[in-house]
Amino acid sequence: MKLYLLQKCLSVRLHWTLVFLLLALQRSPTLKLLLTAKQLQATSPVARILQSIALPAAALSTPHALSGASTSSYDVEYINTPELKVGVEAVIRFQNTITPLSWSLTGDLPPGMRLTDLRLRKSVVDGVIATDIGIITGIPSQAGTFDIVLTPWSNDDGTGDTAPEPAPGALRLSLYVLPAEEAPLVAPKLSIIRQHSTLSLSWQVDSAQNFRLVSSHDLSTWNPVSTKPLQSGNTATLEFPLNDGLRKFYRLEPEE
Incomplete structure (x- = not known):
């Protein structure tokens, strides 16, 4: 009699254990991939349930994100x-x-x-x-x-x-x-030599950058010097007489 009651208690406890186990697994998305709704409603032996859960890890892994992806951004x-x-x-x-x-x-x-x-x-x-x-x-x-x-x-x-x-x-x-920003042109250095009544101006000529000599009386208005410089190698030279009595300023600027 005692043995019968013990078996019955164990049977009832096992029954409720299976019920709670199935209820818990129903919430799991993994189980939904393993069992159909009909299988969840059926009574399965413990060994069968454990065998279904103990699938290879690859079967339980999440499918690759690209498979049926709908949130691609x-x-x-x-x-x-x-x-x-x-x-x-x-x-x-x-x-x-x-x-x-x-x-x-x-x-x-x-x-x-x-x-x-x-x-x-x-x-x-x-x-x-x-x-x-x-x-x-x-x-x-x-x-x-x-x-x-x-x-x-x-x-x-x-x-x-x-x-x-x-x-x-x-x-x-x-x-x-x-396109790249063009670097500003840098005028070559203008050398000035004054000897007696002659003013000599010279500068280095760059074939890639053309400059011209301009002059001004007031540093406001600049006019090109019409005299063509003499060129020797990469050096251009211009000489001016200093007998006109006018004060002049000279500089080099890019040719238009």
């Missing part, structure tokens, strides 16, 4: 400079919320820039770079507009699942590279 950040300019180093970081394993590149980057990873170690191979977060970096050497398309992939070789279409689909960027 891109984040693009221009670092160091808000605009690209010839001769100025630039860094553009990009990523996607679906965390791909690789990106494929279509189109041409501005000369002087390259696609790599955050550690600057990887390069594009056959149009694909194996990284989750990529950057475009370098010093542009050519002005213009460069259109590129970056496509995320679930595999590290540019294959597998990708971002859903039509939106947002692939990442499309138009990189506008501005």
Whole structure:
């Protein structure tokens, strides 16, 4: 009699244990992937339930983010400079919320820039770079507009699942590279030698930068000197008589 009561108590306790276990597992998204609603309503032996739960870890892991992703969105950040300019180093970081394993590149980057990873170690191979977060970096050497398309992939070789279409689909960027700012012309040094009644002016001539000699009586109005200088090598020279009694100022300015 005692043995019967003990077995009955254990049976009741086991029954309620299974009930609470099933109620707890019903709240688990993992169980919903393992069992159908009909199986949840049926009475299963403990061994069967434990066997279902003890699936391989790979079966319980979350599917790759690219599989059926519906929250794909891109984040693009221009670092160091808000605009690209010839001769100025630039860094553009990009990523996607679906965390791909690789990106494929279509189109041409501005000369002087390259696609790599955050550690600057990887390069594009056959149009694909194996990284989750990529950057475009370098010093542009050519002005213009460069259109590129970056496509995320679930595999590290540019294959597998990708971002859903039509939106947002692939990442499309138009990189506008501005021309470099022209450096201001620096006039060569003007040497002045006064001997008796003669004033001699000389300066170095640069074939890439053309300057002309101008004069003024009041430092306000400047007029070109009509006399053509004599040139010997890279040195230009002009001589003026000092018998006109007028005070003059001279300087070099870029030719128009």
